[in-house]
Amino acid sequence: MHFIDVCVASAFSKNNRGGNQAGVVLQGASLNRKEKMRTAHQLGYSETAFLSQSELADYKLEYFTPTGEVPLCGHATIAAFVVLNYFGQLKKCEYTIETKSGILSIAVKDGGVIFMQQNTPEFYETLELADVVDCLGFNADTAPGNLPVQIVSTGLRDIIVPVENPLVLETMVPDFAAVSKLSQKWNCVGIHAFSLVEDGKLTAVCRNFAPLYGIDEESATGTSCCALACYLYQYGVKRNQYVFEQGRSLNRISELYVSVNAGDDTVDGVWIGGCGYLESLKTIEVE
Missing domain, CATH: 3.10.310.10 (Diaminopimelate Epimerase; Chain A, domain 1)
Incomplete structure (x- = not known):
């Protein structure tokens, strides 16, 4: 004892x-x-x-x-x-x-x-939107067409899922058993869903689901937000620092800062702060 x-x-x-x-x-x-x-x-x-x-x-x-x-x-x-x-x-x-x-x-x-x-980003498979909409309980029409569903890692593999509207992100009700099954299939920790916002310094609002590891939803996920920042840089939302909000649905609002260093349009350094x-x-x- x-x-x-x-x-x-x-x-x-x-x-x-x-x-x-x-x-x-x-x-x-x-x-x-x-x-x-x-x-x-x-x-x-x-x-x-x-x-x-x-x-x-x-x-x-x-x-x-x-x-x-x-x-x-x-x-x-x-x-x-x-x-x-x-x-x-x-x-x-x-x-x-x-x-x-x-x-x-x-x-x-x-x-x-x-x-x-964090480790420099690694970009893996892209998934079909249909693979995740049933898990997260939102309509495929509410996903932005210019951003893919993709597995990205800066230390842990996450499925990055774009959602067009912050309200849709806030109100969606995941099927945690389905999220676990999908995470296991793709050897990922979980799903990191986000919606871009235009609100001063804030870049995006996020929700993170990792029921495979006993975490239905998490109020702040540093590794996932780093992966998200690198994903956004890769797909044209290029900044030196990103600010993410997470945890609103859990009544534990969190603020995460991600600094990105890049040379020749390739991310060669990433830091998570708070x-x-x-x-x-x-x-x-x-x-």
Whole structure:
């Protein structure tokens, strides 16, 4: 029986509210894989990050959902650095982390904004719109004809789905069993649906569904928003920084920043950033 200290932090918050909650365990090295899985399952957050020392980077991070391990999680990484900052552990502006998606860089900016490097994008198969409309419960006529349904990854494979109207995006009711089946078929984490908006600095509103990993819907998904930014750049919506809103349907409005570096019209660097705050500290008992 283990007593495990857990920090609960929100990442990608907006005005110190909302965001996506993650568990953060600072004594990750003292737990075996089964204990990490049980901890994540008991906490019930979409992801829990486990920190330990690394021989290859400043920190090693491992990520577990309630049902299994994933190689990378943007919001849990931001949450982990929010916790480290809260406890006064951040003494410099740049860090490296060891993950199962590789060695990645972290930048701590003024105002507590934390940016995380992602892998350069990989573009995979395009899907037929008919493959996803039944999963998401919207009419094919409400999808923009100039943007494809495509699998894109900056660390995790996501099915990017454009929706013409933000209202359609907000009101659609997914069939989670069908989303799981489609995700499994294409070896993806889930579906990241979005609708472009014309609202000042905001680029798009998003919803993310990953029921295959026990997450019906997530309020902020850093890796998916990075994939979306690269997808938009690829298809003509070219910017140096993208701003995405997510989580409105869950009453946890989140704001995510994606910075893109590109040379010769090809993305060669992408970073996800956001703010966060520590919500609570708790101790749980795990067998």
